[in-house]
Amino acid sequence: MWDIASAIIKWGNYLSMAIVIGGGFSFALMSHIEPKLKEATLRYIFVGCVLGICTTVLFFISQVGGINQQGLSGAFDFSMMQIIFQSDIGLQTGMRLASFIFSFLFLWRLKKQLDRNSNSPILRTLPLELYLPITIMLAISFAVIGHVSQLGLIARFAIVAHVICVFLWIGALYPLYLICASKHGSKVAGIMKEFGKYGAYFVSAILLSGTFLLFQLLDSVSEFVTTSYGNAVLLKLVLVVFLLVLAAINKFRLSPSIEKNGAVLKLRNSILLEIVFSTVIAAITTYFTTVIGIAHG
Amino acid sequence: MQLQKLTKAVITTALLLGISAQAWAHTALSSSNPAEGTSLEAAPKTIEMSFTEDVKLLRVVLTQEENAIDIDFKPITAAAASFSVEVPTLSTGTYTVSWTALGGDSHRVNGSFSFGVGAAAEEHAGHGGEHVGHAQHNNSHSSH
Numbered sequence: 001m002w003d004i005a006s007a008i009i010k011w012g013n014y015l016s017m018a019i020v021i022g023g024g025f026s027f028a029l030m031s032h033i034e035p036k037l038k039e040a041t042l043r044y045i046f047v048g049c050v051l052g053i054c055t056t057v058l059f060f061i062s063q064v065g066g067i068n069q070q071g072l073s074g075a076f077d078f079s080m081m082q083i084i085f086q087s088d089i090g091l092q093t094g095m096r097l098a099s100f101i102f103s104f105l106f107l108w109r110l111k112k113q114l115d116r117n118s119n120s121p122i123l124r125t126l127p128l129e130l131y132l133p134i135t136i137m138l139a140i141s142f143a144v145i146g147h148v149s150q151l152g153l154i155a156r157f158a159i160v161a162h163v164i165c166v167f168l169w170i171g172a173l174y175p176l177y178l179i180c181a182s183k184h185g186s187k188v189a190g191i192m193k194e195f196g197k198y199g200a201y202f203v204s205a206i207l208l209s210g211t212f213l214l215f216q217l218l219d220s221v222s223e224f225v226t227t228s229y230g231n232a233v234l235l236k237l238v239l240v241v242f243l244l245v246l247a248a249i250n251k252f253r254l255s256p257s258i259e260k261n262g263a264v265l266k267l268r269n270s271i272l273l274e275i276v277f278s279t280v281i282a283a284i285t286t287y288f289t290t291v292i293g294i295a296h297g
Numbered sequence: 298m299q300l301q302k303l304t305k306a307v308i309t310t311a312l313l314l315g316i317s318a319q320a321w322a323h324t325a326l327s328s329s330n331p332a333e334g335t336s337l338e339a340a341p342k343t344i345e346m347s348f349t350e351d352v353k354l355l356r357v358v359l360t361q362e363e364n365a366i367d368i369d370f371k372p373i374t375a376a377a378a379s380f381s382v383e384v385p386t387l388s389t390g391t392y393t394v395s396w397t398a399l400g401g402d403s404h405r406v407n408g409s410f411s412f413g414v415g416a417a418a419e420e421h422a423g424h425g426g427e428h429v430g431h432a433q434h435n436n437s438h439s440s441h
Contacts, residue, residue: 066397080355083353145402
């Protein structure tokens, strides 16, 4: 029970990180979009912060519950909480909680300013000096526990680069979907071109770092078919290929055709499919990193 | 439209197939004393456990037919590969030791093993062994 609960909560935690990181990136792409869409994006990031805070706390509690194995009451064992908090799980929890709370407070202040003046110059962009530390902190939290934490520095750097690029990409999809669904056809082309430019770098970094990590974590290629962990990774890879195909169609076929009637609708639907695929990929990843482990020997 | 149908089919298939819940941990119990499935003539004074790597042993529960026996176990936060847990005098019967540990990578691992004390334990040794076989595959992980 606790394993499944941990996996589901972790899934929500991953999505919240994608929203906060990717949402901030998409906001930066929207410099010439009307304030209403930018406000919608800020609300999206706000939801990500709240979801992030809740799921980070719940995940920690689920770890305590999983250790005590005494039902819900065991999950709130204060002495065990202290022990777990002093471990690397506590470090990861602290890093994520700090990042989400900081983002939440900043956005709350931003919202108050916008309520007073919706044409505020603050809406132009979110400050990089604020967003970069939050992004890096959330990404580094992936390297402090788990299999990768036992590997060398390069592997840990690879996981950090991997999650930053993944979250920048998939977290930006919903705001892009909103833009396509709005009446800003002429602006969509410019934004998609800009996103596509960065997207190429993200995909390259994701593939490079992901491949490197696979070589580090699996003993042999045969594990793709002989172990449950390998099966799950293989399934994830298949879905990633589908996602890349969709992204390529968006970049090379649909985005250039945006001026044509109906192309924006197709692009919007394609982005929606990307969102679904990436959500499923996140679920598979949380499952095999939480419930299934790596086979050795 | 064709692409959408294909996509829906792929997603549905992937979700329906599911993934086996077999779990393999790289932190595992390498040996115990009493060993799994053994029958002892005399009750042990301690239960010893050795792991494949240094772990923090956070929970040990001793039960006899689902009745917990008070062994006053306190979580051990210092990482080590071997542990010895004192137990009170045990009467004839079959006992199960359930444990939870945190590996070096903060993976949470659970497991259990059974043993018998006295003549009656021989009747249950095979039964206990089957449960242990299942329990040894019962692992959970948290990472990232």
